[in-house]
Amino acid sequence: MSLTSTIALPVTGLTESGITCHQVHYQLTPEELTAQAVQRQEGELNDSGALCINTGEFTGRSPQDKFIVKDIITEDTVNWNQFNIPIGEKYFHQLKAKMLDYLNANDEIWVRDCYACATPAFRLGIRVITESPAASLFAHNMFLRPAEEELEYFKAEWQVIQAPGFKADPAVDGTRQHNFAIISFVHKTILIGGTGYTGEIKKGVFTILNYLLPQFKDILSMHCSANMGKSGDVALFFGLSGTGKTTLSADPSRRLIGDDEHGWNKNHIFNFEGGCYAKCIDLSAEKEPAIFRAIRSGALVENVGFYEGTQEIDFSNRAITENTRVSYPIHYIPGSVEPSIGGVPANVFFLTCDAYGVLPPISRLNEAQAMYQFISGYTARVAGTETGVTAPKATFSACFGAPFLPLHPAAYAEMLGRKMKAHNVNVWLVNTGWTGGPYGTGNRMSLTHTRALITAALNGTLQKGNWEKDPVFNMDIPQSCAGVPQEILNPRSAWADKVAYDEAAAQLAKLFNENFSKYADRVPAEILIEAPLAV
Numbered sequence: 001m002s003l004t005s006t007i008a009l010p011v012t013g014l015t016e017s018g019i020t021c022h023q024v025h026y027q028l029t030p031e032e033l034t035a036q037a038v039q040r041q042e043g044e045l046n047d048s049g050a051l052c053i054n055t056g057e058f059t060g061r062s063p064q065d066k067f068i069v070k071d072i073i074t075e076d077t078v079n080w081n082q083f084n085i086p087i088g089e090k091y092f093h094q095l096k097a098k099m100l101d102y103l104n105a106n107d108e109i110w111v112r113d114c115y116a117c118a119t120p121a122f123r124l125g126i127r128v129i130t131e132s133p134a135a136s137l138f139a140h141n142m143f144l145r146p147a148e149e150e151l152e153y154f155k156a157e158w159q160v161i162q163a164p165g166f167k168a169d170p171a172v173d174g175t176r177q178h179n180f181a182i183i184s185f186v187h188k189t190i191l192i193g194g195t196g197y198t199g200e201i202k203k204g205v206f207t208i209l210n211y212l213l214p215q216f217k218d219i220l221s222m223h224c225s226a227n228m229g230k231s232g233d234v235a236l237f238f239g240l241s242g243t244g245k246t247t248l249s250a251d252p253s254r255r256l257i258g259d260d261e262h263g264w265n266k267n268h269i270f271n272f273e274g275g276c277y278a279k280c281i282d283l284s285a286e287k288e289p290a291i292f293r294a295i296r297s298g299a300l301v302e303n304v305g306f307y308e309g310t311q312e313i314d315f316s317n318r319a320i321t322e323n324t325r326v327s328y329p330i331h332y333i334p335g336s337v338e339p340s341i342g343g344v345p346a347n348v349f350f351l352t353c354d355a356y357g358v359l360p361p362i363s364r365l366n367e368a369q370a371m372y373q374f375i376s377g378y379t380a381r382v383a384g385t386e387t388g389v390t391a392p393k394a395t396f397s398a399c400f401g402a403p404f405l406p407l408h409p410a411a412y413a414e415m416l417g418r419k420m421k422a423h424n425v426n427v428w429l430v431n432t433g434w435t436g437g438p439y440g441t442g443n444r445m446s447l448t449h450t451r452a453l454i455t456a457a458l459n460g461t462l463q464k465g466n467w468e469k470d471p472v473f474n475m476d477i478p479q480s481c482a483g484v485p486q487e488i489l490n491p492r493s494a495w496a497d498k499v500a501y502d503e504a505a506a507q508l509a510k511l512f513n514e515n516f517s518k519y520a521d522r523v524p525a526e527i528l529i530e531a532p533l534a535v
């Protein structure tokens with residue numbers, strides 16, 4: 001086995017993990033990985049120097065093909081459902097052996113050691129083994145990057161093996177189809193095959209942390225972004241994929257802590273990751289300057305198109321997917337906090353992309369309403385993030401992250417409830433979806449307005465104004481906010497057809513109630529009475 005590496009260290013444990021491929025590229029720099037990808041014609045540079053690749057058949061996650069090995073650890077603890085699909089241990093072993101044979105038959109592979117969890121006490125060493133330099137660059141950008149001296153003592157507790165070119169045989173491998181992501185807690189391994197969508201790598205690691213941290217470290221794991229004001233006040237933005245966590249946390253007046261995955265320990269919050277994975281559909285320097293400028297050398301852009309005859313990205317191009325993405329290290333966002341740790345949050349925002357256009361652009365929640373909304377996780381699956389979703393699709397995604405939660409949602413909700421109560425946190429529901437009508441009739445909420453509302457909530461000016469109650473959802477709605485037209489604050493007044501609004505609101509209230517019925521026996525009465533009024 002020969003090794004290319006920019007650091008003069010032996011890589012431990014490779015042979016033990018079954019890697020015998022004769023050329024192993026270990027811990028290469030972003031420049032080296034980018035150059036290799038270009039040379040192998042797996043990608044090209046845009047005019048600002050970022051590596052642009054196509055991820056192939058899959059440009060979004062495939063939740064139906066994500067499995068957890070049902071074994072002695074997981075059998076009685078995982079909340080088996082449509083997101084936590086069991087697979088037998090024999091299939092894990094079978095597929096791992098086949099994947100290793102496949103990788104070892106390649107001329108070269110890439111190995112990268114990295115960490116998850118910014119707080120040193122909770123750090124998890126992860127080894128990411130890939131068949132392409134671009135996937136190794138993704139791991140470099142998204143996870144925490146150990147310093148060279150840390151590599152000497154690095155312990156790869158978990159392994160991610162990613163081979164998009166390897167395809168399972170569903171007839172013998174226990175999968176649904178040729179692509180799969182399989183997590184084994186006994187063997188501390190994630191196998192990803194048949195798909196090149198890099199999001200599977202990060203969300204696979206997120207899934208294991210969502211299992212381990214609440215159960216064994218008493219840490220609440222959260223699908224949220226986080227940033228910090230000048231006085232150190234922390235805000236969290238929960239939301240299912242594509243609802244605005246990355247966009248809204250990249251706020252030039254605040255410091256970014258992380259864009260997607262965090263833990264809440266007793267007295268601080270910390271990022272799991274070391275980078276961001278932003279959607280770049282319709283990205284512009286004017287609307288999202290920090291993200292736009294992060295697209296430069298070292299960044300990895302997925303599935304975009306160029307203006308003809310140029311290397312300039314056409315961010316409006318949807319030819320491959322709506323789920324165009326860029327990954328970059330967190331320090332590409334000016335002023336980001338490193339290590340990515342902050343104090344107890346003062347404000348929590350639940351971002352809901354309401355495809356019905358019924359919910360107010362912002363509402364203030366009391367404690368019980370906050371729990372009701374968190375458990376409900378009402379939002380939309382946006383186009384492209386999951387395979388097969390081509391238009392926003394209303395969904396209830398518990399804790400705003402159901403596809404990544406191996407435990408019952410009540411486990412996370414109870415922890416969040418205790419923490420919010422103990423720290424007197426302000427909780428807001430923000431509709432980043434539709435206004436003036438449902439998807440197809442109304443408009444997507446203006447980003448400028450959403451930002452103005454969040455700023456007013458954070459600086460306290462919103463609290464000082466007058467409020468009214470939403471008659472169906474019973475939440476407080478502000479009557480005014482600087483920079484936001486008054487008529488959109490109350491969603492009913494934003495709809496031209498009031499009868500249609502009332503019908504849509506009643507329909508949504510009904511859906512809320514139907515969805516919540518499955519939690520009724522685990523939730524106290526003071527939360528149950530916050531259900532929207534269903535007529």
Ligand SMILES: Nc1ncnc2c1ncn2[C@@H]1O[C@H](COP(=O)(O)OP(=O)(O)O)[C@@H](O)[C@H]1O
Nearest residue numbers: 241242243244245246247279432445446447450
């Ligand atoms: N009002 C809004 N608030 C937040 N995002 C919006 C809004 N309107 C449009 N968007 C777009 O929605 C997408 C949100 O994606 P992103 O921030 O990456 O989501 P997440 O990090 O939650 O996956 C971005 O492309 C953003 O430009």
Ligand SMILES: C=C(OP(=O)(O)O)C(=O)O
Nearest residue numbers: 061199240241242260385
């Ligand atoms: C990457 C994903 O989500 P997010 O946009 O929340 O990072 C995803 O769901 O595949």
